[in-house]
Amino acid sequence: MHQILREHIEKIVPLSEDEFAFVCTHFTVKKFKKHQFLIQEGEEVKYSYFVISGLLKLVHTDDTGKERVVSFAMEDWWESDYYAYFTQTRATMSLECLEDTEVLCLLLEDYKKLCDDLPKMQRFFLEKANYGFIGSQRRIISWLTSNAKERYEQLTKQYPSLIQRVPKSLLAGYLGVSRETLSRLSP
Amino acid sequence: MHQILREHIEKIVPLSEDEFAFVCTHFTVKKFKKHQFLIQEGEEVKYSYFVISGLLKLVHTDDTGKERVVSFAMEDWWESDYYAYFTQTRATMSLECLEDTEVLCLLLEDYKKLCDDLPKMQRFFLEKANYGFIGSQRRIISWLTSNAKERYEQLTKQYPSLIQRVPKSLLAGYLGVSRETLSRLSP
């Protein structure tokens, strides 16, 4: 049951059968179809999501209605509007399926319980958060030091599978470049 | 002793006298003069730093020798090259004083001990890491959705004191804009 989650956690902390069973009690499974929303801008953010299968995009829409992709999430990734989640405020981003997707859902309350009752899991989340921070910082550095083409090449290198699964227009939105510019980069 | 640190931690978790005394045993104090380096690119990163007074810049230098400011750190902020720190690899960034600066230094070993021996502190670091991640993500969104002028205005609003203390050329480096462009934004 939820073997992916177990492997994912055990990359950081080993778990006994009982411990993993206990961890599982905090999650619920949900399935969504392509184009469905897990989080809608302006609504409350109940869950943090762990992707079992499928693909999600986390999107910020500006006043002019332009969509910018803050992040993607595929198998084995966590995703949510974390500001809204942790502060229990309304979402400023939306989370939408690019493919049919199955996720494990974790209520903030259960996240806290898990941290309190199983120190190993707190350590797991701490490590995840640290690497999440480092990852974002790398993306900032990539943006500070590289032009559109270089950033696209870095992305291709870092997540080759993503390039196959996501339309280029969305990759452009993720890189902060227009669709047309990305289309002209290739040679 | 280190009253700032205590207040800083207690914004998140309350500590008894004994607990705080225990926490303190994990830190060492160091003082640096303006222009001194706490971390040099290519060297090992021993510490994570908590700034008691002064001002630091975390800088990434690209192949052409151009400096880009990844982050600033003033009183009450934590700073390090966290990738190098956590993975115990060589620094890819440098950390330099913009003013005379006093810091508390935390070895990775002591960070781990602190997390293991005092769950409250693990919770503290978890919360810090989560908000660090959220902060970086907001900077990414700001870059995805705003032009140079808007980003500068957001920065001014968010950290008014920083604008007073840091030369504009460095703010430009932080915003990913040339010195000259920043200079022309004001009206």
Add this chain to the structure above:
DNA sequence: TCCTTAGTGTGACTTAGCTCACTTTTTAAT
């Protein structure tokens, strides 16, 4: 199978921001 829609490519033009070169102002150091 046809038809609609999403995704992609490309030309023409515009613009934000870069670079280079020089000047002025501010700050720090002797």
Add this chain to the structure above:
DNA sequence: ATTAAAAAGTGAGCTAAGTCACACTAAGGA
């Protein structure tokens, strides 16, 4: 007070990337 160094401003021209418009292709639903 004098000088040097750092920081800031500004003009001129250049370029990466944006915008708008239209054409083409692939793919999913009735």
